[in-house]
Amino acid sequence: MRAAFGLAATALLLAGCGDSGALRGAGPTATAVGPVDLWPQLPPASTPALDFGVTDTETIKGITAAGDDIHRVDPLNVVRAEVAAHPDVYSGPHAVYRQTRDRLKDCGTQGTPDGKCPLLRAYYRDLTGDGKDDMVLGIRFPGNQLAVRVYTFEHHRLVQVMGTADSVVSVELAGRDVIIRSPSTLPGYEFRTVWSWDPHQHAMLASRDEILRVRTAFRGRPASPVPSESAW
Template sequence: MPPSPCRRPVRLTAPCALLLAAAATAVTAAGCGDTGEPRGAGPASAAVSPSRLWPELTPASRPAYDIGEVDHEVVEGVSLPGGDVRAADPVAVVRAEIAASPGDYTRDGAPYRETARRIEECRVAGEGGRCPVLRPYHRDLTGDGRAEMVLGFRLLPQGMTAVRVYTVERDRLVRIMSYEDAVSGVEVAGRSLVVRSPSEVAGYEYRLRWSWDPRQRAMLLTHDEMLRTAGGGAAGRAPSPAAGSGR
């Protein structure tokens, strides 16, 4: 076996040494300096476990307030031809909600009485003008391969927006998510619904995310965050306290 190139003595003239200096350095690093063993990358930060505060506190026995975590309710009085949620009339869906909650819409002093008046002028959702019902969207939010209906309508005269999600179970229309607030945007992210609302803090907004939970058969509020906006502008109107608000 010939001697190792790392140990064989070689005598070179100066020009040869200059020409082969880089190659010799590379050979030394690759063949002699690297043993193949793992090398340390420096000290690592130690893991820190959560530190519990006030361990003597008695665990709460009930929720502090009801934010409507689970909404799973059959909508009565809405025709659903073929059991397809796309066949549901959005205006009829909102009228059914008004009929089911007259105290919010039709009675004296009802907070959303203007919505009830304007709904009678609606022919098609999203037609603009005085109709408070927004154009519906259809997305698969439950992962069963069928579309759900995401519906929004204005709550007047307060200027808030109601956001609802409906699915179909046994040819019946079922509401699986309900929320209303001062809404600045609604997005679908994967199979989650994200609602953005203005914050009273300049440059920030609330972002609430609902995701499908197969055990509860409803969209649950899984994230409630206060995040800086891209523009970082002035504060918007503080969200109005409303039923279903996560704050």
């Protein structure tokens, strides 16, 4: 028995000595290729490129709240203030958003969406990082478009820090980002734009714009993006 035990112990020691724990190669790897500067002889650009990442901020006149608490703001009054400030697109006989203005009368009191009211439910999230909630509004526009607005208080004034309108598949809040998915004319793909707060511009900017391949919708459910693939 003692001899058998000694043989077993020796075998274990020999097995342990076969692996020193040192690093071992994983086989050949591809050679790293650095970036290549194309057409270095081109002169510097003289004018800036079209920048879709810039948004205009706008102070909403006549809207205040005790303690700058945006939860006390009536979303319907905010939309009415926007309509009053932009009669060229909301009021004239050829105004593109006249139908939206007319349907505001279908909204309930205190901004509650009711029936054909174009104002959707308000959402609240701290998007600017100041520790206070901001307000996200959705307004239905003609042509199946959705306007997305973000408002915050700055120096006791209500300021719109994001405004965009487009055909929309979905709108999401993720952390401090607003993510908008929009249909693409390219079959099987959709656009996804991420809007993020920029403290230098004091505005929500389109920080990332992608076109993604999406799975085919099934039984009426919206298609979902394929996370591992991107066209650019």
